[in-house]
Amino acid sequence: MITLSQRLKKQQDQGVLNNRISVRDRLLARELQELAQVLPTNCLVNHDNVNDLSSFMLIIKPTEGFWQGGSFKFGVNVTEEYNMVPPIVKCLTRLWHPNISEGGEVCLSLLRQHSVDGLGWSPTRRLNDVLWGLLALFTDLLNFDDPLNIEAADMYRTSREEFQKKVNEYVIKYAID
Numbered sequence: 001m002i003t004l005s006q007r008l009k010k011q012q013d014q015g016v017l018n019n020r021i022s023v024r025d026r027l028l029a030r031e032l033q034e035l036a037q038v039l040p041t042n043c044l045v046n047h048d049n050v051n052d053l054s055s056f057m058l059i060i061k062p063t064e065g066f067w068q069g070g071s072f073k074f075g076v077n078v079t080e081e082y083n084m085v086p087p088i089v090k091c092l093t094r095l096w097h098p099n100i101s102e103g104g105e106v107c108l109s110l111l112r113q114h115s116v117d118g119l120g121w122s123p124t125r126r127l128n129d130v131l132w133g134l135l136a137l138f139t140d141l142l143n144f145d146d147p148l149n150i151e152a153a154d155m156y157r158t159s160r161e162e163f164q165k166k167v168n169e170y171v172i173k174y175a176i177d
Helices: 004-013 023-038 127-136 150-160 160-176
Strands: 043-044 055-060 072-077 088-091
Touching: 023 043, 023 127, 055 127, 072 127, 150 160
Parallel strands: none
Antiparallel strands: 043 055, 055 072, 072 088
16 A cells, blocks of 8 residues: 655655645545555555556455355545545446446445435545445445336346346346456
8 A cells, every 4th residue: 555655755865755645645645555554465556557546446255145255346536626526436337336326336225415304425434435335335334215217126126036136147147357
């Protein structure tokens, strides 16, 4: 894991050091270190570019529930406006889920700057909250009453067996490493 001090040292050695480190970068350095310390064993954070802390992949491998056995990748992009605005999260693995569209949009209150349920993003939220929110989408935060994927929610309501079968098809086709 890159620390802020390591990153600053590297920039200084290369003569690239800007005297102003953004609030986002300071927060990211600290929050990513904290995230690494509490990361469950069924999750992984992967940076394609180790010099860019603002863009990373979060991989979740549910150990229980409908999606057990799959490996689901989420692209996380933390904009310069962080922590005033939530990170942008997109599911990169196609799956059958009431709160995640087949195109990767994620329906999770804390990822909305303004949420009608009062559980949306606030500057006190952190990347840990995003991780635990995404994990909960695979267990206890399923919302079948206000779904993003209406067809998946309807299938669950009418036939859980058919829902599980469709989930399994997607896991086998798209989410097995």
